[in-house]
Amino acid sequence: MRRWVHVLTVLGAVAALLPGGGALAAAGQAITPGARTGQVQLDGRADAVVVNDDRVTVRRSNGVLFTGNESWTTSSYFGTRGTFFADVTGDGRADAVVVNDDRVTVRRSNGVLFTGNESWTTNSYFGTRGTFFADVTGDGRADAVVVNDDRVTVRRSNGVLFTGNESWTTNSYFGTRGTFFADVTGDGRADAVVVNDDRVTVRRSNGVLFTGNESWTTNSYFGTRGTFFADVTGDGRADAVVVNDDRVTVRRSNGVLFTGNESWTTNSYFGTRGTFFADVTGDGRADAVAVNDDRVTVRRSNGVLFTGNESWTTNSYFGTRGTFFADVTGD
Numbered sequence: 001m002r003r004w005v006h007v008l009t010v011l012g013a014v015a016a017l018l019p020g021g022g023a024l025a026a027a028g029q030a031i032t033p034g035a036r037t038g039q040v041q042l043d044g045r046a047d048a049v050v051v052n053d054d055r056v057t058v059r060r061s062n063g064v065l066f067t068g069n070e071s072w073t074t075s076s077y078f079g080t081r082g083t084f085f086a087d088v089t090g091d092g093r094a095d096a097v098v099v100n101d102d103r104v105t106v107r108r109s110n111g112v113l114f115t116g117n118e119s120w121t122t123n124s125y126f127g128t129r130g131t132f133f134a135d136v137t138g139d140g141r142a143d144a145v146v147v148n149d150d151r152v153t154v155r156r157s158n159g160v161l162f163t164g165n166e167s168w169t170t171n172s173y174f175g176t177r178g179t180f181f182a183d184v185t186g187d188g189r190a191d192a193v194v195v196n197d198d199r200v201t202v203r204r205s206n207g208v209l210f211t212g213n214e215s216w217t218t219n220s221y222f223g224t225r226g227t228f229f230a231d232v233t234g235d236g237r238a239d240a241v242v243v244n245d246d247r248v249t250v251r252r253s254n255g256v257l258f259t260g261n262e263s264w265t266t267n268s269y270f271g272t273r274g275t276f277f278a279d280v281t282g283d284g285r286a287d288a289v290a291v292n293d294d295r296v297t298v299r300r301s302n303g304v305l306f307t308g309n310e311s312w313t314t315n316s317y318f319g320t321r322g323t324f325f326a327d328v329t330g331d
Contacts, residue, residue, distance in 0.1 A: 044092065044327040046278035048296060048312075049085055050319030051078050056096060056114060057319075060329055061280045065312045066296060072096075072113045072328070078321045079105075081126045085326035086133035086142035088120070088157045094326035097133055099126050104144060104162060109328045120144075120161045127153075129174045134181035134190035136168070136205045145181055147174050152192060152210060168192075168209045175201075177222045182229035182238035184216070184253045193229055195222050200240060200258060216240075216257045223249075225270045230277035230286035232264070232301045241277055243270050248288060248306060264288075264305045271297070273318045278325035280312070289325060291318050 045061040049072075056073040059066035077083075079098030087094050093109040097120075104121040107114035125131075127146030135142050141157040145168075152169040155162035173179075175194030183190050189205040193216075200217040203210035221227075223242030231238050237253040241264075248265040251258035269275075271290030279286050285301040289312075296313040299306035317323075 044279075044329070044331045045282040046280045046325040047328050048280075048317060049324040049326060049328060050317060051083055051321040051324070052319050053321065058328055059313070059317065060331075061282075061312075063281050064310075066280075066317070070112075072109075073107070077107065077114070082131050083322050084131075084133050085324050085328060087135075087140070087327075088133065088142045089159050090139065090141040090157075091330065092327070093330035094328045096328075099131055109330070111329050114328075118160075120157075121155070125155065125162070130179050132181050135183075135188070136181065136190045137207050138187065138189040138205075147179055166208075168205075169203070173203060173210070178227050180229050183231075183236075184229065184238045185255050186235065186237040186253075195227055214256075216253075217251070221251065221258070226275050228277050231279075231284070232277065232286045233303050234283065234285040234301075243275055262304075264301075265299070269299060269306070274323050276325050280325065282331070291323055 045063060047061050048059040048066045050057050054076055055071050056077050058070045058072045079100050081099040084097040085094040086097060088106055089095055089108055093111060095109050096107040096114045098105050102124055103119050104125050106118045106120045127148050129147040132145040133142040134145060136154055137143055137156055141159060143157050144155040144162045146153050150172055151167050152173050154166045154168045175196050177195040180193040181190040182193060184202055185191055185204055189207060191205050192203040192210045194201050198220055199215050200221050202214045202216045223244050225243040228241040229238040230241060232250055233239055233252055237255060239253050240251040240258045242249050246268055247263050248269050250262045250264045271292050273291040276289040277286040278289060280298055281287055281300055285303060287301050288299040288306045290297045294316055295311050296317050298310045298312045
């Protein structure tokens with residue numbers, strides 16, 4: 001089964017919207033500098049996951065809509081430092097990860113619910129500039145990545161816990177407009193991407209560290225409504241996607257840089273409750289998902305643009321503690 005990583009990013013990126021600080025919340029919307037988050041999207045269909053004060057609820061994707069509510073926890077489960085959904089075990093299902101002041105806790109997905117708490121660190125582990133879960137080593141398990149003022153640190157997942165600290169940069173590396181971890185080169189390892197006012201810079205993962213700076217644009221490229229990195233073309237490389245008031249624009253990754261602007265919508269497309277890019281249809285291309293007060297809407301990627309609006313819920317569906325799109329069922 002082909003696996004590709006598109007992580008997310010910044011508060012609003014590919015995965016989820018987490019009010020209060022966790023982040024991107026995997027993905028969720030609207031790019032906010034310094035937000036944390038990340039998501040590993042596997043080669044399946046991303047499900048709709050909401051976190052509320054009392055439980056975590058899942059609506060499965062069947063490829064044309066999100067099905068009925070399923071309670072995947074019977075009690076509250078969210079982190080004071082962040083809530084994430086990423087496949088840390090390597091079984092093809094995104095697990096529920098929470099970051100608190102004292103430790104990182106994982107609840108594994110078994111395909112129908114999240115199992116009991118497991119402590120994956122014995123001490124605190126989060127970054128002042130961002131906390132992310134992405135497969136930077138290329139072994140199919142999302143690793144724990146923290147960005148601080150002085151460096152980027154990785155704790156590898158071995159499938160049962162996060163191992164010791166490894167410095168993957170020897171100096172600071174974060175963006176004023178956003179910091180992201182996504183596989184832009186297509187080698188199966190999430191790379192470190194920073195967005196600044198003047199350009200987008202990439203440091204490739206070689207499996208043991210992030211290599212030197214590469215300018216992947218020669219000018220500024222970010223969105224007023226969100227900046228994202230997700231494989232919308234289906235070639236295994238995460239593309240650069242920006243959402244502005246008037247349209248969604250894509251710059252494809254060719255493995256060494258982001259190519260020219262392409263308008264993938266001819267009008268505005270973003271959600272008041274979150275904008276996401278995740279493969280909800282299972283065809284290997286990240287689709288554009290907007291969450292509004294009344295429903296969740298999808299525009300499918302056909303590889304060259306996002307097609308017309310489809311209502312994937314008939315009522316409101318978002319979480320007070322976060323909204324995410326991740327393949328928790330492993331389909």
